[in-house]
Amino acid sequence: MATEAMTGAATNGAKRPLMRKVLPYLLSLPALLVCIGILIPFGTAAWYSMQRYNLAFPMTRGFIWFDNYIMLFQDPSFWHTVRVSLLYTFFTVGVQLLLGLGIALLLQRRTLFNNIMSILLLLPLMIAPAIASLMWRLMTNPNFGVLSYIVGLFGFTDFRWASAPSTALFTVVMIDTWVYTPFMMVLLLAGLRALPRQPFEAAELDGVPQSFVFFRITLPMLTPYIITAALFRMLESIQQFDIIYAMTQGGPGNTLMVFQVTAYLERYQYTNVGRSAAILMVLWVITFILSNIFIKQWLRLREKARGVA
Amino acid sequence: MTYLSLTAVSKRFKDDVVLDKASLAIDRGETVVVFGPSGCGKTVLLRLIAGINEPDEGRIHIAGNEVTFLEPEQRNIGMAFQNFALYPHMTAFDNIASPLKARGMKGTEIARRVEEVGELLKIGHVLHHLPKALSNGQKQRTSLGRALAANPRLLLLDDPLRNVDAKLRYEMRIELPRVLKAFQTTVIYVTQDYKEAMALGDRVAVLMGGGFKQIDHPSEIYKDPDSLDVARLFGDPTVNVVDGRIADGAVELLGLRFPLPGHLDPGPCRVALRPESIEVTLDETAAGSMPVDVGDEGRHGLAVELDAVTPLNVRAVMLLKTADGKELLATCSEDEATRLPRGHKNVTAHIRAADLLFFDQAGARLRPRPN
Amino acid sequence: MQRQTSLGRVVRVGLLTMVGLFFLFPIFWVFLMSFQTNQEILRIPPSLFFEPTLHNYQVLFSGRLETQTGTLEVRFMQNLMNSVILATSSVALSLVLGIPAAYAFARFKFRLGEDIAFTLLSFRFAPPLLVLLPLAIYFQQLGLINTYTGLIWVYQLITLPLILWIVRGYFEDISEDIEHAYRIDGNGWFKTFWKIAIPLAKPGIAAATLLSFIFAWNNFVFALILASADKQPVTVGALAFVTASGIQYGQIAASIVLSVTPTLALALYAQRYLVEGLSLGAVKG
Numbered sequence: 001m002a003t004e005a006m007t008g009a010a011t012n013g014a015k016r017p018l019m020r021k022v023l024p025y026l027l028s029l030p031a032l033l034v035c036i037g038i039l040i041p042f043g044t045a046a047w048y049s050m051q052r053y054n055l056a057f058p059m060t061r062g063f064i065w066f067d068n069y070i071m072l073f074q075d076p077s078f079w080h081t082v083r084v085s086l087l088y089t090f091f092t093v094g095v096q097l098l099l100g101l102g103i104a105l106l107l108q109r110r111t112l113f114n115n116i117m118s119i120l121l122l123l124p125l126m127i128a129p130a131i132a133s134l135m136w137r138l139m140t141n142p143n144f145g146v147l148s149y150i151v152g153l154f155g156f157t158d159f160r161w162a163s164a165p166s167t168a169l170f171t172v173v174m175i176d177t178w179v180y181t182p183f184m185m186v187l188l189l190a191g192l193r194a195l196p197r198q199p200f201e202a203a204e205l206d207g208v209p210q211s212f213v214f215f216r217i218t219l220p221m222l223t224p225y226i227i228t229a230a231l232f233r234m235l236e237s238i239q240q241f242d243i244i245y246a247m248t249q250g251g252p253g254n255t256l257m258v259f260q261v262t263a264y265l266e267r268y269q270y271t272n273v274g275r276s277a278a279i280l281m282v283l284w285v286i287t288f289i290l291s292n293i294f295i296k297q298w299l300r301l302r303e304k305a306r307g308v309a
Numbered sequence: 310m311t312y313l314s315l316t317a318v319s320k321r322f323k324d325d326v327v328l329d330k331a332s333l334a335i336d337r338g339e340t341v342v343v344f345g346p347s348g349c350g351k352t353v354l355l356r357l358i359a360g361i362n363e364p365d366e367g368r369i370h371i372a373g374n375e376v377t378f379l380e381p382e383q384r385n386i387g388m389a390f391q392n393f394a395l396y397p398h399m400t401a402f403d404n405i406a407s408p409l410k411a412r413g414m415k416g417t418e419i420a421r422r423v424e425e426v427g428e429l430l431k432i433g434h435v436l437h438h439l440p441k442a443l444s445n446g447q448k449q450r451t452s453l454g455r456a457l458a459a460n461p462r463l464l465l466l467d468d469p470l471r472n473v474d475a476k477l478r479y480e481m482r483i484e485l486p487r488v489l490k491a492f493q494t495t496v497i498y499v500t501q502d503y504k505e506a507m508a509l510g511d512r513v514a515v516l517m518g519g520g521f522k523q524i525d526h527p528s529e530i531y532k533d534p535d536s537l538d539v540a541r542l543f544g545d546p547t548v549n550v551v552d553g554r555i556a557d558g559a560v561e562l563l564g565l566r567f568p569l570p571g572h573l574d575p576g577p578c579r580v581a582l583r584p585e586s587i588e589v590t591l592d593e594t595a596a597g598s599m600p601v602d603v604g605d606e607g608r609h610g611l612a613v614e615l616d617a618v619t620p621l622n623v624r625a626v627m628l629l630k631t632a633d634g635k636e637l638l639a640t641c642s643e644d645e646a647t648r649l650p651r652g653h654k655n656v657t658a659h660i661r662a663a664d665l666l667f668f669d670q671a672g673a674r675l676r677p678r679p680n
Numbered sequence: 681m682q683r684q685t686s687l688g689r690v691v692r693v694g695l696l697t698m699v700g701l702f703f704l705f706p707i708f709w710v711f712l713m714s715f716q717t718n719q720e721i722l723r724i725p726p727s728l729f730f731e732p733t734l735h736n737y738q739v740l741f742s743g744r745l746e747t748q749t750g751t752l753e754v755r756f757m758q759n760l761m762n763s764v765i766l767a768t769s770s771v772a773l774s775l776v777l778g779i780p781a782a783y784a785f786a787r788f789k790f791r792l793g794e795d796i797a798f799t800l801l802s803f804r805f806a807p808p809l810l811v812l813l814p815l816a817i818y819f820q821q822l823g824l825i826n827t828y829t830g831l832i833w834v835y836q837l838i839t840l841p842l843i844l845w846i847v848r849g850y851f852e853d854i855s856e857d858i859e860h861a862y863r864i865d866g867n868g869w870f871k872t873f874w875k876i877a878i879p880l881a882k883p884g885i886a887a888a889t890l891l892s893f894i895f896a897w898n899n900f901v902f903a904l905i906l907a908s909a910d911k912q913p914v915t916v917g918a919l920a921f922v923t924a925s926g927i928q929y930g931q932i933a934a935s936i937v938l939s940v941t942p943t944l945a946l947a948l949y950a951q952r953y954l955v956e957g958l959s960l961g962a963v964k965g
Contacts, residue, residue, distance in 0.1 A: 013379035016363065020380075023869070027784035028793055030777040031844065034836050035799050042803075044814035103699055106692060117696065119951045121703050125958075126947040127940045128898035128915045134922060134936055135710045138929060144722045146709055178703065183958060190955050190963040225963070239807045242900040246919055260809050260901075267813055280810040291805040295798070298959075305963055306849065361860045381863040388864050394857035398879050411866030455865070 048277035055271035068278035085258040089237040092176045100184025125182040133246035191225030231294040259283040312337040318367030329519030340496040342510030351499040387456035388465040395440040401451045402436040408459035426454045446477045466498045537672035553580040567662040571677030579668045586664035587639035610657045713933035736934035759917025767896040770835035778843035786851035804841040839892035850884030887953030914939040
C-alpha cells in the first residue's frame with residue numbers, strides 16, 4: 001500500500017534536505033523583522049542624542065558629538081530628574097516589597113478565604129496605571145474626594161495630595177503602590193508556597209521560635225523570589241510614566257519630573273529632540289544594566305521552576 | 310538477503326563521539342537485538358535509522374534504497390520509545406490509530422485494525438482511556454501497538470521493557486516473540502538487559518565503544534565471544550578473568566596446568582572462565598592449600614575457600630577465594646547449594662578445561678589452531 | 681502549619697481587613713460614583729446611600745454631553761472600540777508571529793533564535809519612549825502615524841515578548857519523543873506542530889494570550905505618541921475625556937468603569953494563569 005509511494009520517494013534519501021536547515025530561520029523570520037523594527041528606531045534615537053536638533057530651529061540642526069550629554073550633566077534640572085526618579089524608585093520598590101511580603105505571609109496558608117483574597121487583591125494590577133491615576137484623582141479631589149474627606153476627619157483639612165509639592169511624591173508613590181503591590185504579593189506568595197516543607201516541619205518539632213524561623217529559614221529561601229520581583233519592579237519604577245503623567249504631568253512645578261516625563265515634555269513642549277533623546281539614552285543605560293542583572297536572575301528562577309515541574 | 314544496512318555510520322554530539330564507523334546488516338524478517346552497556350549509543354543508532362537524527366558520516370539503506378537523510382515520516386517504520394512517548398491528549402485508541410490515519414486509511418478499517426491490535430496486546434478494554442488513566446504496562450502495550458499497527462516494514466524497539474516492573478517485564482519477555490512473529494516484520498530491539506537479549510534475538514549485535522564488536526546468535530556470543538569485553542558483558546553473574554601463561558602446549562593459571570586443545574603462541578594471556586564451568590565439591594581429605602589435580606574429565610581441582618553463597622533465581626552464586634586471594638564466582642543449582650554444609654570453608658573447585666576462553670593482553674580473543 | 685493563638689487570629693483578620701480596604705475600596709467607590717448624579721457626588725459627607733442612575737452611562741453611549749456651554753461630542757465609545765481593535769489584533773498578530781518562533785526557539789537550539797529572544801526580552805524592559813519618539817518621525821514619513829496598522833505593529837513590543845517567552849517554556853516542556861513518534865507515524869513537521877505541539881502547549885498559549893491582551897489593553901504611552909483622538913484607546917481617551925468634560929465626575933467614573941471592566945473580568949476568569957504569566961514563566965502558579 002503506502003509502502004510503494006514511500007520507497008518511490010526514497011531516491012532523494014541520499015541528499016541532505018535543504019528544508020531541514022532553513023526551517024528554524026523561516027519560523028522565526030517574522031519575530032526577527034519585529035526585532036529589526038525595534039533596533040532601527042533605537043539606533044536613530046542614539047543618533048539624535050548626538051545632534052543639535054530642535055524642531056523649532058530646524059536650521060541649527062547638526063552633529064555635535066556628546067555635547068547634549070555634557071550639557072545635561074552640567075544642568076541642575078537634569079540632576080533633579082535623576083534624584084526624583086531614584087527617590088520614586090526607592091520608595092515604590094521599598095514600600096511594595098515590605099507590603100507585598102507582609103500580605104503574602106498573611107495569605108500563605110491555602111485556605112479558601114486566602115485564595116479568594118489573593119485573587120481579589122490582584123485586581124488593581126489589572127487596571128491600567130493611567131486609569132488608576134484617574135480613579136485616585138477622583139478620590140483626592142479637594143471638593144468632593146472621599147479621601148480628602150477622610151483625612152479631613154483626622155484634622156488634615158487642607159490636604160492637597162498631588163497638587164502640593166510637599167505631598168505630590170507621596171501621592172504618586174501611593175498610587176504606584178496600589179497598582180503594583182499585588183505583583184510583589186503574587187510572586188512572593190507563589191514563592192512561599194513553593195518552598196520545601198521539611199525545614200519548617202523540623203523547626204516546629206524542635207519548638208524553634210517563629211521569628212527565628214522567619215529570619216533564618218523563610219527569608220533566605222525566599223531571597224531569589226524577592227530579588228527577582230524587586231529587580232523587575234525597579235526596572236518599571238525608574239521609567240514610570242503613565243501614573244505621573246496622568247496625575248500631574250510632572251508637576252506641580254517640576255516636583256515629579258522623572259526621566260520619561262522630562263523626556264516627553266522636552267520633545268513635545270520644547271521640541272528639543274536631541275536633548276530628549278540624550279535623556280532617554282541615559283535612562284536606557286540604567287535600565288540596560290538593571291535588565292541584564294534581572295534577566296540572569298529570572299532565568300535562574302525559571303530553570304528552577306521548570307526543574308520542579 | 311540484507312534488508313537494513315548501516316555502512317560506516319558515525320555520529321558525534323559536540324566532542325562526544327557516540328558512533329564511530331558502525332556497520333550492521335539485517336535480514337528481512339529477522340529480530341536483531343542491539344545490546345550494550347548504557348550510553349554506548351544504542352538509542353542514537355535507532356534515532357538515525359528512524360530519521361530523528363542524521364549521521365555525520367555513513368549511509369543507511371532500507372530495502373536497497375538509501376534513506377540516510379530521508380524524513381522520518383517517509384521511512385514507513387514503527388518505533389516504540391523507552392518512555393512510551395504516547396500522545397497525552399489522545400486516547401489509547403487514537404494513539405494506536407495515528408499511524409493508520411497518517412497513511413490515509415478509512416475510518417472503519419482503522420477501527421477494525423486498532424481493535425485487532427488491542428486484542429492481540431490485551432488492551433482491548435482500555436482503548437478509550439487517555440494515557441494518564443493507563444497503568445505502566447498498558448502504556449507500554451499501547452506504545453507497542455502504535456508502533457505495530459501500520460505493519461511497518463521495520464520495527465524499532467528502544468528498550469521498551471525498561472520502565473515496567475519486574476513481573477511485567479518477565480511476562481512481556483515471553484509474550485513479545487509471539488507478537489513479533491504475528492507481524493512477521495524486521496525488528497531491531499535495543500536493550501541493556503542480557504536476559505532480554507538472550508530471549509528475544511535471532512541475532513545479537515553487541516555495541517560498544519562506538520561500534521559493533523560482535524554480531525551473532527545469542528548462544529554463540531555467550532559460548533564464543535570475540536573479545537574479553539563482550540565476554541564480560543554477556544553473562545550473569547559475570548565471567549571470571551584470570552591471568553595465565555601459555556607455554557609448551559599448555560596454559561598455566563591459578564597454579565594449575567591445562568593442556569591446550571590446539572596451538573597458541575607462548576606468552577602471557579588472559580583467561581575467561583564462566584561461573585558454571587567451575588564445580589565445587591566438598592574436600593574432606595585435603596584441607597591444605599595445595600592444588601589438587603584430580604584430572605578426570607578434564608577437570609582440575611583447586612583448593613579454595615568458600616566465602617559466600619547467594620541464591621539467584623534457580624541457581625546459587627558462590628564466591629570462592631583462592632590461596633593467593635583471587636576471587637572467583639561459580640554457580641550451581643540451588644539444591645546443590647543447600648547441600649553445602651554451613652560454615653564449611655574449605656572446598657575444591659573443579660575447572661572444566663574445555664570451557665576456558667583465551668584472550669591476549671588487549672582483550673582480543675585467541676583461538677587455538679588445530680595441531 | 682503554625683499554631684494560631686486567638687490574639688494572632690484577631691491581628692491577622694485586622695491586618696487583612698485593612699489590606700482589603702486599601703486595595704479594593706477605590707474600585708468599589710468609583711463603581712458607586714458611576715451611578716451617582718453630580719449633586720450626589722459633591723455631597724459632603726459622602727454617603728453610601730443614594731438613588732442609582734444610569735444617566736452617566738447613557739451619556740457615554742449616546743456620545744452627547746450637555747454642559748452649561750452647550751453640547752459636547754464625546755468620543756468615548758470610539759475609544760472603547762479602538763481598545764478592542766488594538767488589543768485583539770495585536771494579540772492575534774503576536775500569536776501568529778510568536779508561536780512559530782517560540783516553537784523554533786524551543787526545538788532547534790540555534791544562535792539567531794537566542795539572539796532574537798533576548799533582544800525582544802531586553803527591549804521589553806527598555807524605556808518605551810526611546811523607541812517611540814524616533815518611531816513617530818518614521819511613522820510620519822511612512823504614513824503609519826495614527827493608523828491601526830502602525831499601532832498594532834508597535835504593540836508587538838508588548839505582546840510578542842510575552843507570548844514568545846511563555847509559550848516557549850511550554851514547548852520546551854513537551855517531550856521531544858512525542859513529536860518524533862508522531863513524525864514516525866507518517867506525519868510531516870507542520871502536522872506535528874499543529875496536532876501535537878500546539879494542543880499540548882494550549883495552557884501556555886491561553887495564559888500568554890490573556891495576559892498579553894491585558895497588557896495591550898492597559899498600554900497608555902504608545903497611543904499617546906502615535907495616535908490622535910480617533911484612534912486612541914480608552915487609556916488615553918479617558919484622560920482626554922477628563923480634561924474635556926471638566927466637572928462631569930459621574931461620567932468620568934462611568935468611563936473608568938467601562939475601561940477597566942474587560943481586563944478585570946478577564947483576570948478573574950483566567951486567574952489561574954496570571955501568576956505564571958506575570959513572571960514570564962519564572963514562577964509556577
